[in-house]
Structure formats: structure tokens, C-alpha cells
Amino acid sequence: xxxxxxxxxxxxxxxxxxxxxxxxxxxxxxxxxxxxxxxxxxxxxxxxxxxxxxxxxxxxxxxxxxxxxxxxxxxxxxxxxxxxxxxxxxxxxxxxxxxxxxxxxxxxxxxxxxxxxxxxxxxxxxxxxxxxxxxxxxxxxxxxxxxxxxxxxxxxxxxxxxxxxxxxxxxxxxxxxxxxxxxxxxxxxxxxxxxxxxxxxxxxxxxxxxxxxxxxxxxxxxxxxxxxxxxxxxxxxxxxxxxxxxxxxxxxxxxxxxxxxxxxxxxxxxxxxxxxxxxxxxxxxxxxxxxxxxxxxxxxxxxxxxxxxxxx
Amino acid sequence: xxxxxxxxxxxxxxxxxxxxxxxxxxxxxxxxxxxxxxxxxxxxxxxxxxxxxxxxxxxxxxxxxxxxxxxxxxxxxxxxxxxxxxxxxxxxxxxxxxxxxxxxxxxxxxxxxxxxxxxxxxxxxxxxxxxxxxxxxxxxxxxxxxxxxxxxxxxxxxxxxxxxxxxxxxxxxxxxxxxxxxxxxxxxxxxxxxxxxxxxxxxxxxxxxxxxxxxxxxxxxxxxxxxxxxxxxxxxxxxxxxxxxxxxxxxxxxxxxxxxxxxxxxxxxxx
Numbered sequence: 001x002x003x004x005x006x007x008x009x010x011x012x013x014x015x016x017x018x019x020x021x022x023x024x025x026x027x028x029x030x031x032x033x034x035x036x037x038x039x040x041x042x043x044x045x046x047x048x049x050x051x052x053x054x055x056x057x058x059x060x061x062x063x064x065x066x067x068x069x070x071x072x073x074x075x076x077x078x079x080x081x082x083x084x085x086x087x088x089x090x091x092x093x094x095x096x097x098x099x100x101x102x103x104x105x106x107x108x109x110x111x112x113x114x115x116x117x118x119x120x121x122x123x124x125x126x127x128x129x130x131x132x133x134x135x136x137x138x139x140x141x142x143x144x145x146x147x148x149x150x151x152x153x154x155x156x157x158x159x160x161x162x163x164x165x166x167x168x169x170x171x172x173x174x175x176x177x178x179x180x181x182x183x184x185x186x187x188x189x190x191x192x193x194x195x196x197x198x199x200x201x202x203x204x205x206x207x208x209x210x211x212x213x214x215x216x217x218x219x220x221x222x223x224x225x226x227x228x229x230x231x232x233x234x235x236x237x238x239x240x241x242x243x244x245x246x247x248x249x250x251x252x253x254x255x256x257x258x259x260x261x262x263x264x265x266x267x268x269x270x271x272x273x274x275x276x277x278x279x280x281x282x283x284x285x286x287x288x289x290x291x292x293x294x295x296x297x298x299x300x301x302x303x304x305x306x307x308x309x310x311x312x
Numbered sequence: 313x314x315x316x317x318x319x320x321x322x323x324x325x326x327x328x329x330x331x332x333x334x335x336x337x338x339x340x341x342x343x344x345x346x347x348x349x350x351x352x353x354x355x356x357x358x359x360x361x362x363x364x365x366x367x368x369x370x371x372x373x374x375x376x377x378x379x380x381x382x383x384x385x386x387x388x389x390x391x392x393x394x395x396x397x398x399x400x401x402x403x404x405x406x407x408x409x410x411x412x413x414x415x416x417x418x419x420x421x422x423x424x425x426x427x428x429x430x431x432x433x434x435x436x437x438x439x440x441x442x443x444x445x446x447x448x449x450x451x452x453x454x455x456x457x458x459x460x461x462x463x464x465x466x467x468x469x470x471x472x473x474x475x476x477x478x479x480x481x482x483x484x485x486x487x488x489x490x491x492x493x494x495x496x497x498x499x500x501x502x503x504x505x506x507x508x509x510x511x512x513x514x515x516x517x518x519x520x521x522x523x524x525x526x527x528x529x530x531x532x533x534x535x536x537x538x539x540x541x542x543x544x545x546x547x548x549x550x551x552x553x554x555x556x557x558x559x560x561x562x563x564x565x566x567x568x569x570x571x572x573x574x575x576x577x578x579x580x581x582x583x
Binding site for chain 2: 138141145157247255270292
């Protein structure tokens, strides 16, 4: 187990270096000169040159890369070109809402997907299975923004039931819960399809296994056989697959945040890119990529904990 | 193939896919109107006798916009699947054929695979600026590792077969062996994968356009059209709904067809 963990950690290092290099290159190719930007429009050439020296921009590229790494380690991601707010501060403010949105989406869509998939597998080939499959194929084909726009139009606008712009408070308050409902329904809605599909396949696999036949032969009730013996074993591959689908969820989150003006990292990143705010864009991309390295590591290790066979 | 033709769902999927492709190719023939010609008198007109699917905020006919939008969207999808699939296939074949390179290539693929397509979209749009090219590039990069995995898995199995040994015994060169024997035997798996991937790529590409990183308005592209309609959602919902439904139907058709193809071509996966 420890060996597996160390192996995985070591593999993450070159990936992290790669991401940092891409982040560094991002700042090299952009057309604006960071020194001129920091100095402001009124600065004299001397001041710009001084700032350039300060930032190490007159040094060789490799030294600059070292300086860049040192700055990152100190949590200095630069300052927004647009509003002069430190990138790290903005990121700190937006990560919470994004995680909140992802959590609120997963908390209802995963159980529903698991239930649908298990039902489909149990009554395989029957009408209800076909219905489950139809819902899941439709689910994986539905653009997130379409679902979001439908919910906004009917629930938010036509029926006036729920708010559809911005975040109204933290998740643990009533206002926060009401505010997150539509975005979470949107993002979770497109996640049900994949989860139901993966669960159905996994449960079908396990239902044919010998231990399930044994459980039936013992005279256990069907519900016990399905939930305790089939679904439980099917959960191992499903958990991994859900972990791998977190990327898909993030893609949905970026779009959902844009539609609902949700103050998260995705919306921050998109705004920074479309307004040419390079330091902000670089910071958000670095943090998102870093987050992925961590998530993948956790999923990997979780898999090993759940399924002892992997550790060998 | 017979099995496929007896499945009504697969036939509907196939018909829709063909209809979309033909409509995209023959858009200039099907309509003489220009998708950028505006007519402010009929701006935001709901579906009716003048404009069957309504007109957008500039009074441009939605059907004309839809045809040209479909054209660009499918073209973007084809470019991404073609470029990413081509590079991925090459890497997958090399990994399966030259075992020494296998670990190196597949490790790099694993790394690419660990980042979601949207992240490539954000990074590439940040470097090159938002646009159709950025979307194609991002989706190609995201597609490479998927193609490499499928092809490597299929080719590794094929490498165990007798015909490879036989071809080697008669002194066939590596390149010829890969192109004439190994690749053709991977094509059916590749075809199924490409059909399914096409649907995903269209979904991702239109999402990138929708959030403003892809095709820019007033370009007729389905995702960009939906984004443009979002502004007028409460006055003229059809501007956003028409392109959104088009994306949904096209992706659904590719997914249904891809699933049916997989069931028909790969009996092991039949349930």
C-alpha cells in the first residue's frame, strides 16, 4: 500500500513540473510586457527598467523560471491587469463557491444515478431498463447550457420559484440553499446519465458472479442480494469511474457558473481569458490543473484502499 | 451489419446523422439566403409563416443560421476527431508494435488523459486567444490519448495473431506490416470509437463556444448562437432554444448510432 502511494506520488512530480512549465510559457507568449503593466501608463522608461530588474525580466529564461517557481511557492500568483487585485485573493474567494456547486450537484445526482443504474441492471432488457438507458443516453447528449436555460426559463422566469443569478449566501443558510438549487440541478442533471450507465454495466457484471448465485441459493431476500452483494461489489469500479468523471463535472461547472453568474473559479477563468487578463488566466489554469493532479492522486489511492487487489 | 439494420433506434440515429451531414454539406444549395444578412424589421420574430423557426435579434432567419451553424459545428468536430484521432492512432500503433516505446508513450497519454478537455480549452484559448482554431486544437489534444488507448488495446491483441508472425516470416518490413495488416484490423474498433467521440466533441466544442472561448458572434455556430440567444431568453426564447435542440439531436444521434455500432461490431460487449 505504502509502496503504491509512493509510486503514485513520484509519478505526479513530472506532471506537476509540466503544468508549471506550461504556466510559465503562457506568460512568455502573451503580447503585454508585465513590467509596463505594473508601472502603469504614466511611468517613465527608468521606472519600467527598474521594475523589469525587480521582476528579474532582464535575466536568462532559466533564471526567470526559477524566480517564477520561487514566487509560486510563496503563493504569489501575480496581480490582475484589470483591477489590480492579487490573483491569489480572487482565487481564494472563488474556490469555495465552485466546490460548493460541485458538492451540491454530486450529492443528489450520484445516489439517483446509482439507483437508476441498479434498477436497469436488475430488470435488464425489460421496459424499465430501456427507459433507464434512454434517460442516460439523453443525459449524456444534453448540452449543460440547454438544461440550464430550460430551468431558468421555466422555474426561474415563468413560474418565478427560484433565483437564477449569483450566489445568495453560504450553503448552510436557507438563502444559500435556495440560491444553489437551480445551478446544482443543472450540473447534477448532466451527471446522472454517465453515473447510471456505469452503474448498470458494473452491476450487470456482478449479478452474473458466483457469490451472487450463492447468496440467492442461501435463500436471502432479493433486495439483500442486490444491495448487499451486487451493488456493493459494483461500487468499486463505479467509484473510480466517478473519480475520472470529475473532469467532466468541472467542464459542466464552468458552463453552469457562466449561465447562472455563479462566482466560481470557472467563471473567473473564462472572464480573465476573454478580457486578456493574463496573470489571472494563468493563475486560474494553474490552480485548476493542480487540483486535477491532486484529485487523480486521491482517486488512485482510494481505489487501492477499496480494492486490495490493486495494491499488488 | 444485418443486426444493425434491424435495430429501429440505430436506423433513426443513422438517418439523423446522415441528414445532419448532408444538410451541413449542402447548406448553400438548400438556401440561397446569407446567414449574416440582417433584416431588423423581423428581429426576434417568433416561429411563423415568414420564418419557420423564427428570426434572431438581427432578424436573420433561424433555419439559414441553423444550416450554416451545423456546418461549422460538424466541421469543428470532424477536424478535432480527425487530427486527434490521427495522432492518437499513430501513437497507439507504435506503442503496440514497438514494445520498448510502450511505457513511455502510454505514460504520456495517461498524463494527457488526467486533465479534462475544458482545461485544454481554457489554456489554449488563453495562449492563442478565443476562436474556432483554439477549440479545434484543444479538442484534438484531448482526443489524442483516447484514440491511442483504443488503438493500442486492439493492436496489442492483434499482435498475438498468427498472420503477424506469417507476415514477418515472409520478410515484410515494419511499416508495411503496420499499415497493411495491423491498422486495417483496428479500424472497426476505431470507427465505433470515432462515432461516439464525435458526439462528445460536438458537445464540448459547443460548450466552449457558448462560454465565449470558441466561435465568436456573429459567427453562425450552434454553441455561439445559443449564447447569443441567452441574452434574449425572456423575450425570444426560440433564439437560444433552436440551436440548443439542434446540438442535442445531433449528439444524441451520434451516441445512439455509436452504441448500436459497438453492439453490432463487438459481440463481447453485447448485453
